[in-house]
Amino acid sequence: MVTSEPTTAPSAMPSTRLPERAAVIDLDAIRHNVAVIRKVAEPARVMAVVKADGYGHGAVPVARAALAAGASWLGVAHISEALALRAAGIDAPILAWLHTPDSNFSAAVAAGIDLGCSGWELEAIVAAAREQERPARVHLKIDTGLGRNGVTADRWEAVVGEAVDYQDEGLLRVAGVFSHLAVADEPERPETDAQLDAFREAVALAEDAGCDLDVRHIANSPAIFSRPDAHFDLVRAGISIYGLSPFADQTSADLRLRPAMTLRATLSQAKRVPAEQGVSYGLTYRTASAGALGLVPLGYADGVPRTSDRGPVRIAGRTYPVAGRVAMDQIVVDLGASADPAELAGAEAVLFGSGADGGPTADDWARATGTINYEIVTRISQRVPRVYVGEGA
Numbered sequence: 001m002v003t004s005e006p007t008t009a010p011s012a013m014p015s016t017r018l019p020e021r022a023a024v025i026d027l028d029a030i031r032h033n034v035a036v037i038r039k040v041a042e043p044a045r046v047m048a049v050v051k052a053d054g055y056g057h058g059a060v061p062v063a064r065a066a067l068a069a070g071a072s073w074l075g076v077a078h079i080s081e082a083l084a085l086r087a088a089g090i091d092a093p094i095l096a097w098l099h100t101p102d103s104n105f106s107a108a109v110a111a112g113i114d115l116g117c118s119g120w121e122l123e124a125i126v127a128a129a130r131e132q133e134r135p136a137r138v139h140l141k142i143d144t145g146l147g148r149n150g151v152t153a154d155r156w157e158a159v160v161g162e163a164v165d166y167q168d169e170g171l172l173r174v175a176g177v178f179s180h181l182a183v184a185d186e187p188e189r190p191e192t193d194a195q196l197d198a199f200r201e202a203v204a205l206a207e208d209a210g211c212d213l214d215v216r217h218i219a220n221s222p223a224i225f226s227r228p229d230a231h232f233d234l235v236r237a238g239i240s241i242y243g244l245s246p247f248a249d250q251t252s253a254d255l256r257l258r259p260a261m262t263l264r265a266t267l268s269q270a271k272r273v274p275a276e277q278g279v280s281y282g283l284t285y286r287t288a289s290a291g292a293l294g295l296v297p298l299g300y301a302d303g304v305p306r307t308s309d310r311g312p313v314r315i316a317g318r319t320y321p322v323a324g325r326v327a328m329d330q331i332v333v334d335l336g337a338s339a340d341p342a343e344l345a346g347a348e349a350v351l352f353g354s355g356a357d358g359g360p361t362a363d364d365w366a367r368a369t370g371t372i373n374y375e376i377v378t379r380i381s382q383r384v385p386r387v388y389v390g391e392g393a
């Protein structure tokens, strides 16, 4: 802090010099969450899943914080996401698992990226290995019931056989076998048992066929917390490293996690209005009495869901629902009859954050939107500057 800084800012201005609109990412929270997950998962190691720009938090800073806190692997969907991590100088093991025939397998092999393989990619991956004169590393994916990518059970033996043949030729190494769970967030459902049975069977077949696996992995965040029998060698932690709960009936605090993202803005305007003042497009909201409206410069172009119903906004220690429709650039809150607009000029408006101060959370916005916390943080657009706080920021 520069002590000679001018002190002419109004007292309601936030004391830290944040941009007027920001998603503040607490890297200490990321580190804390990774430490919690390591403890729950041990002796299994932790893959920090940083796809989708780190669920909206920023893939590179999150990856660095997660690795510093003891994560051993990084996971992404696309090769392009893995290459961006390498370009940032991150040399940790990275797995990318979602490809198309147009994916750049050569670039992945050249960059030492492990590739999830659902069978159909084998030829292309081997061609890339030949081209790069370097064996590819693959994790064969078995579809144990989710019905997305992965080898189906009836094709597993054949795909393993092909992969082992290529391995014997020195063109690839089968470094892992993995799968993905469908209902681990509902621990009472029986399908997870069936998926784990199918997984163990697929692993055994691969090992019998000559795969010397570094890692077997199937657990996502819900399974990390609810299914110790799913941990195997490695767990893939996504939403939990960001401090959010994967369960409908358990909060972040219940899991000892700390939400890492705070979405906030400086109030654009606060003004006095009469009773029956219509608010925002469609005039779907009218003030009940004379009072004040506050204008928050975050809208659906910033990722605030237009479909949300009365999402919460914290201003000066009180939480208000959004009044009227979410617009592209802005939302309005009804500050009520007792608010003094002059006092609130330039105040901070928080849509969601850690919840530690009783303020709203991404879970609250998920409820107001009929979606899940994953979508709330991931959809915050690049229009909103990310600001990093905590160690390593």
Ligand SMILES: *Cc1c(COP(=O)(O)O)cnc(C)c1O
Residues within 6 Å of the ligand: 049, 051, 097, 180, 219, 220, 221, 222, 236, 237, 238, 239, 240, 246
């Ligand atoms: C996104 C993803 C994860 C992480 O899931 P979370 O529920 O966020 O922990 C793990 N594995 C795969 C294959 C994924 O696509």
